[in-house]
Amino acid sequence: MKFSEQIKKLRQEQQLTQEEFAAKIHVTRQAVSNWENDKNLPDLETLIVISQTFQLSLDQLILGGTEMTDKLIKDGSETRRAKFNFFSSLIGGFLLLIGLICFVIKANSVEYIDKQGILHENFYLLPLGYLFLFSGLTVIMVSGVTYLFKKYRLENSKK
Structure with a gap:
């Protein structure tokens, strides 16, 4: 599963709007929208905040598919x-x-x-x-x- 799909699924499972989700992890609504539309990826600190806020391991959050990992490595x-x-x-x-x-x-x-x-x-x-x-x-x-x-x-x- 792509990260964009994974983050959208997580948000919808929590029954949160993009604004509410963004407020919980201290980012803008536009950032959440960009993640869900596969325009960019969150930085490492934000991934950790998402992981801690929603009680997910980083493996579950990032390694839902290898595409996210490959993209993070390439971007780095x-x-x-x-x-x-x-x-x-x-x-x-x-x-x-x-x-x-x-x-x-x-x-x-x-x-x-x-x-x-x-x-x-x-x-x-x-x-x-x-x-x-x-x-x-x-x-x-x-x-x-x-x-x-x-x-x-x-x-x-x-x-």
Whole structure:
């Protein structure tokens, strides 16, 4: 049995409207409607509240059919993958920005020779800027290739 059918059956067995059911588990009526229409799934905390409120084990609630379990696992892995891609892109972009800032500082800094004949120059900013640019591009490229590889592997596993 699909989770949407299971949650609707549970609500109807308790003789509750969607609003009453939602109030019991502290969510909105729209959330209950979306679950019953198979548009989305509740998060883990909400599943635990439903389980405790209606004296059901999580096995009964979730494992009524393997479709729900498979969907929860798939949604979780996609969320982790999206977070990884987001943060790696953010880190790569930050490294690129630092590299560009090094070049801007180098271009706008003043070089001078003091009275003792010592040259004062921010020469270290050029290799540092290149290092940050290279690091940022590497992080972005690796995360992009990893994403494409996982997407390709996922599509081939479905066939």
